[in-house]
Amino acid sequence: MSYFVDKKGYYGEFGGAFIPEMLYPNVKELEDNYLKIMQEPSFQEEFQNLLKEYVGRPTPLYFAKRLSEKYQTKIYLKREDLCHTGAHKINNTIGQILVAKKLGKTRVIAETGAGQHGVATATVCALMGIECVVYMGEIDIARQAPNVARMKMLGAKVVPALSGSRTLKDATNEAIRDWINNPVNTHYIIGSVVGPHPYPDMVARFQSVISEEIKKQLKVHENKENPDYVIACVGGGSNAAGAFYHYLEEEKVNLIAVEAAGLGIHSGESAATSVLGKEGVIHGSKTLLMQSEDGQITEPYSISAGLDYPGIGPLHAHLYRTKRAEFISITDAEAMSAGLELCELEGIIPAIESAHALAVFNMKKFKESDVVVLNLSGRGDKDLDTYVKYFKL
Amino acid sequence: MNRINQKLQENKKLLSIYFTAGFPKINDTVSIIESLEKSGVDFIEIGLPFSDPLADGPTIQASSTKALDNGMTTEVLFNQLKDIRKTVKIPLIIMGYFNPMMQFGIENFCKKCAEIGIDGLIIPDLPLDVYNNNYKTIFEKYGLINVFLITPQTSLERIQFIDKISDGFIYMVSSASVTGSQSAFGKTQDDYFKRIADLNLKSPQIVGFGISNAETFKQATKYAKGAIIGSAFVKYLDENGTASIQKFVNKIIN
Numbered sequence: 001m002s003y004f005v006d007k008k009g010y011y012g013e014f015g016g017a018f019i020p021e022m023l024y025p026n027v028k029e030l031e032d033n034y035l036k037i038m039q040e041p042s043f044q045e046e047f048q049n050l051l052k053e054y055v056g057r058p059t060p061l062y063f064a065k066r067l068s069e070k071y072q073t074k075i076y077l078k079r080e081d082l083c084h085t086g087a088h089k090i091n092n093t094i095g096q097i098l099v100a101k102k103l104g105k106t107r108v109i110a111e112t113g114a115g116q117h118g119v120a121t122a123t124v125c126a127l128m129g130i131e132c133v134v135y136m137g138e139i140d141i142a143r144q145a146p147n148v149a150r151m152k153m154l155g156a157k158v159v160p161a162l163s164g165s166r167t168l169k170d171a172t173n174e175a176i177r178d179w180i181n182n183p184v185n186t187h188y189i190i191g192s193v194v195g196p197h198p199y200p201d202m203v204a205r206f207q208s209v210i211s212e213e214i215k216k217q218l219k220v221h222e223n224k225e226n227p228d229y230v231i232a233c234v235g236g237g238s239n240a241a242g243a244f245y246h247y248l249e250e251e252k253v254n255l256i257a258v259e260a261a262g263l264g265i266h267s268g269e270s271a272a273t274s275v276l277g278k279e280g281v282i283h284g285s286k287t288l289l290m291q292s293e294d295g296q297i298t299e300p301y302s303i304s305a306g307l308d309y310p311g312i313g314p315l316h317a318h319l320y321r322t323k324r325a326e327f328i329s330i331t332d333a334e335a336m337s338a339g340l341e342l343c344e345l346e347g348i349i350p351a352i353e354s355a356h357a358l359a360v361f362n363m364k365k366f367k368e369s370d371v372v373v374l375n376l377s378g379r380g381d382k383d384l385d386t387y388v389k390y391f392k393l
Numbered sequence: 394m395n396r397i398n399q400k401l402q403e404n405k406k407l408l409s410i411y412f413t414a415g416f417p418k419i420n421d422t423v424s425i426i427e428s429l430e431k432s433g434v435d436f437i438e439i440g441l442p443f444s445d446p447l448a449d450g451p452t453i454q455a456s457s458t459k460a461l462d463n464g465m466t467t468e469v470l471f472n473q474l475k476d477i478r479k480t481v482k483i484p485l486i487i488m489g490y491f492n493p494m495m496q497f498g499i500e501n502f503c504k505k506c507a508e509i510g511i512d513g514l515i516i517p518d519l520p521l522d523v524y525n526n527n528y529k530t531i532f533e534k535y536g537l538i539n540v541f542l543i544t545p546q547t548s549l550e551r552i553q554f555i556d557k558i559s560d561g562f563i564y565m566v567s568s569a570s571v572t573g574s575q576s577a578f579g580k581t582q583d584d585y586f587k588r589i590a591d592l593n594l595k596s597p598q599i600v601g602f603g604i605s606n607a608e609t610f611k612q613a614t615k616y617a618k619g620a621i622i623g624s625a626f627v628k629y630l631d632e633n634g635t636a637s638i639q640k641f642v643n644k645i646i647n
Binding site for chain 2: 017018020021162173176180184279282291295297
């Protein structure tokens with residue numbers, strides 16, 4: 001069983017490139033060139049250098065002593081929250097901006113939900129002096145004002161997506177439409193392991209630095225490269241893809257993907273795609289997605305703006321279908337209290353996305369000897385408002 | 394012979410009109426089709442609404458959202474169309490995105506189309522290779538023509554391949570854009586239209602995207618066999634309702 005993308009762009013039965021003919025040349029250009037570019041020594045040199053000097057990598061693999069004591073197991077946190085801009089998202093945008101430059105593109109577009117990917121894209125565009133347009137749902141613009149301000153300060157133009165439900169999926173539609181309208185000079189930086197092939201593979205490769213570092217760091221801490229468990233939250237699934245990547249074929253490493261159950265899986269207000277979704281096509285990829293009987297894509301809900309995407313990346317759909325990864329759903333309430341617990345026990349305020357992954361310790365019993373690595377994908381600064389309102393702080 | 398191919402043999406420039414099923418009102422479908430035929434339209438694209446229409450601009454997206462709010466579904470549309478061939482003779486094509494068809498079941502969908510008398514399908518996000526490998530035999534079994542698109546960016550090699558596998562016509566997208574975003578055609582489009590005409594493809598070309606009035610229709614059909622109007626008609630329906638469809642069509646072809 002392979003968990004990597006095949007030559008046709010599929011993970012098992014999921015993936016592919018279900019795109020209108022208008023996008024064919026753009027996507028084909030990327031497909032023909034991305035691996036070649038990523039293997040060039042000059043690319044690797046610049047990429048590695050920026051990850052080190054600009055992003056601040058490697059991020060620590062931190063042994064969470066008090067959290068470990070509480071849950072009677074050995075818990076390591078991969079500190080992606082310490083990356084520049086506050087989350088793992090920048091690993092991918094650094095990679096893609098360099099690909100865009102190699103392809104001779106002069107303009108970059110991106111979609112964003114909570115604004116983290118938008119900020120990470122605006123950041124690298126500022127760094128490279130490239131024009132940047134970020135599409136964001138009108139509703140998200142209203143509820144994520146600080147990130148909108150950040151993007152503007154970084155010189156990006158933030159365009160409201162006014163169509164459909166005016167959230168992440170519509171921002172993605174608008175970005176795709178922009179790409180149709182500007183096929184020659186523009187590169188579209190997708191922020192997650194979603195979209196048409198080669199995006200899921202390209203983004204996973206850029207995020208794979210996370211598990212590459214975990215292997216090296218765990219060797220130092222535990223004298224072995226492989227933990228017993230890797231835990232990560234999944235919206236589209238980019239941080240999980242990165243944390244799982246180098247463990248996909250190490251079958252003894254248990255992978256746990258954590259989805260947002262919102263107010264409860266069957267409450268009608270949820271984003272637990274693996275449970276509620278059916279096979280379908282969204283944003284150019286065949287995957288599991290939340291939809292009506294009639295095939296209309298439905299709007300998910302989670303307290304975390306980074307997890308309310310109606311699909312999951314095709315890699316994750318494949319991991320779910322083949323049972324390579326265990327999928328666990330966490331409600332708003334469970335995530336929020338796990339987030340607060342990390343503050344109190346370890347002095348770390350996690351992003352609410354990452355707090356979903358932390359809540360697994362209350363759902364699942366680990367052995368005392370188990371080594372558990374949890375990918376702390378982002379920091380909670382952007383979520384302060386939500387924390388304050390939720391806990392009436 | 395499929396009604397589309399019969400129509401393509403007529404010695405005239407063809408006008409096709411797109412509308413979104415279920416818009417402006419849920420039960421307008423049949424009366425819109427009948428009025429369009431009566432007004433002299435050559436063939437019709439019936440839009441099956443989708444929540445996330447990637448290749449469409451704001452006009453068609455808004456009409457799709459409204460149609461879905463009105464209660465339009467694949468099942469409802471097929472029910473509305475079940476007796477359409479008792480009154481309508483011109484070719485009918487369903488244009489829609491892949492996901493709703495996939496949920497209905499592709500074989501089931503094609504079978505329904507054949508029973509009703511639908512002649513072809515346009516599915517912008519169904520890639521050529523997936524169609525060839527998985528669905529071609531099903532389409533052929535039910536006598537349905539799958540219409541492929543080309544754009545100004547499509548390579549010569551790919552155009553020739555699309556021409557080879559096309560039965561019926563090639564849908565020629567006028568410019569790098571989503572639907573409904575053009576107001577006039579310039580030299581770039583004219584050069585592109587001529588470049589394609591000079592290839593002497595076996596499949597006639599019908600131009601779509603950006604055609605909104607008599608002038609753009611004339612420009613688009615200078616070399617091509619016909620042209621499709623979508624957003625401009627949907628906008629007209631939104632503003633004027635379904636009573637004066639004849640007036641809209643007259644302005645294009647008279």
